[in-house]
Amino acid sequence: MNIDQGEDGNGVLSRSERPDAGLGHASSAGITLMGDPGSRGYFGEFGGQFVPEALVPACQQLETAFRSAWPDSSFRKSLDGILHAYAGRPTPVTECRRLSENLGIRLLLKREDLTHTGSHKINNVLGQALLAKRMGKPRLIAETGAGQHGVAAATAAALFGLECEVYMGEMDVHRQELNVFRMKLLGAKVRSVSNGSRTLKDAVNEALRDWVANVESTYYCIGSVVGPHPYPWIVRELQAVVGNEARSQCREILGGADPDVVVACVGGGSNAAGTFAGFVDSSSELIGVEASGGAAISRGVPGVVHGMKSMFLQDDDGQVQEAQSISAGLDYPGTGPEHAHLSSLGRARYTAANDVQVLDAFSLLSRTEGIIPALEPAHALAFVIEAARAGEIPGGASVLITLSGRGDKDVAQVMDLTAGG
């Protein structure tokens, strides 16, 4: 396991050494961590808004709408009401007694698997669909790779009575027929994209083209903390409910203390960003776990792709490489700009777990706690298992993992991979 990627090289629990990571919510340079990225949308040197001229007004209109909605107590009240009565929030924090004993640590799980539709993605799409409503846009578009964000977007569109079209590469349409059927059941149109490599990046381009052409009527719903400003900021704010709830729930369980370590898996980075937002001003160590075949921060290089400057897996010619992972949700070749920033400051560190470790973690949590995790958060668990067994996480340390989703969607795949074993 790749656990030596921290900026300061001090190992997993280097809390005392981290410069100014603690209370005060600001770095020594006076930058507020996980705050408002300003009108240009920068997190340190990462982020920005790299879009064609024709999309600048659309991005500005969205930013203006969000800046008005987010502090508006009536907007927040509507959203909180929906998150409660429809999505099932607040989700609990569960203390894992048997697995804790097995690992010699105190393991807590933030249970996003218990939300409606079974993952944290619902927090983002409900917020953005409510914003679309407020902006008077009757039509929602989205792009999707494996289909999970497409299903989430179609769910929110159905709830709010919005027309919904989801762009999906032709290859993915064939690979993910069940999710295509789900989207159709939910009333969405699925647009199969046959350009280029017929995968996610072509779907993104088509969705952007649609947005330019139909910006009057259309809201573009992005699925993670990626893309041009203001998306990484909006999605992080909408997912911060995960970290904010978890912070106070952990305090209750831990007698007023914060967890020593807070861990989340990182694809685009939204569940991790939402989790970290709740703890960035604490002294908890923050760790993001990527898929080893999609480790954009731990093994990528800076670049400008999909409207943002961030970290990407690229080949020697600067071409973005396709990420490889058993978990569809972690196969995005880049990671959101704010993670690149947190990594460069050393406030969060990023590591990777491989497929074998992930399958072990998947089965260990199932057997010891009766919780079948999605393969994505099984990466976070795989890191914790390895680090606890290696003594990198000291005995008795309290560790919070965001369990971003449930494993029902992955059971057939795991059965094939392990030959039913």
Ligand SMILES: *Cc1c(COP(=O)(O)O)cnc(C)c1O
């Ligand atoms: C989509 C997904 C992810 C990856 O997305 P992030 O934006 O990195 O959170 C992680 N876990 C689950 C369960 C997902 O569905």
